[in-house]
Amino acid sequence: EQQNKQIKKSTTNMNSPPYPELAKQEEETFSYAMQLACGSVLPTAMKTAIELGFFDIIAKVGAGAKLSAMDIAAELPTNNPDAPIFISRRKCYQASRKRPTSPGGGVKLFNGIQTRLYFLLPVAKCLAPDDDGVSLGPMLTFLQDKAFMESWPALKDSILEGGIAFHGVHGMSLYEYPNKDPRFGRLFDKFLINHSTKVIRKLLESYKGFEQVEQLIDIGGGSAVTLNIITSKYPQIKGVNFDLPR
Known part of the structure; x- marks a missing residue:
């Protein structure tokens, strides 16, 4: 009888699915599906943060700065008493998606009430203007602009028709x-100026293909930002910017 119990127990363990692992996988799948369903929320919240200068406000305080929602709201041109609440909600959502600001900076007391402190994560360096005033922020705000966003619902029609x-x-x-x-x-x-500046500078840190170039023509070069950056590093290059006036 004891042997039968051991055999039955062993058989049960062999046939039982790995419930903890399966449950974890299902949870991650469901969580990812929820993120997809709410996909438009994050970039919209990010656009708001960039337009109101949240990243700039924290960055200007200095390296390692930690500010509360009330600190950030105090730097905005608003008398809305609820502004800190809305800022905190947006920051918490961004942080939950592992985005540029994190509420992991601790807490401090306001009138005896604890409030979160926010600090910039490394990725914020790409979104907050650098010493030359350049960032990827204009790229995000452009792609979230009303005129651009109005075209997305028409993707279905472009596929069908x-x-x-x-x-x-x-x-x-x-x-x-x-x-x-x-x-x-x-x-x-x-958007084009800031994006080109960021990308080309990064490119030139490792790409050496322009060392032997004597003339470089940029077709559709816009305001010639790309050419200016390249020819500044390689002055032997004669740059020709080819574009239509607008």
């Missing part, structure tokens, strides 16, 4: 639209 979503919504291409909407054009230019 053909065409380009942006053109279908606005009746013109992305590159023609700035002539209709100068505000969008300024956002576009700022």
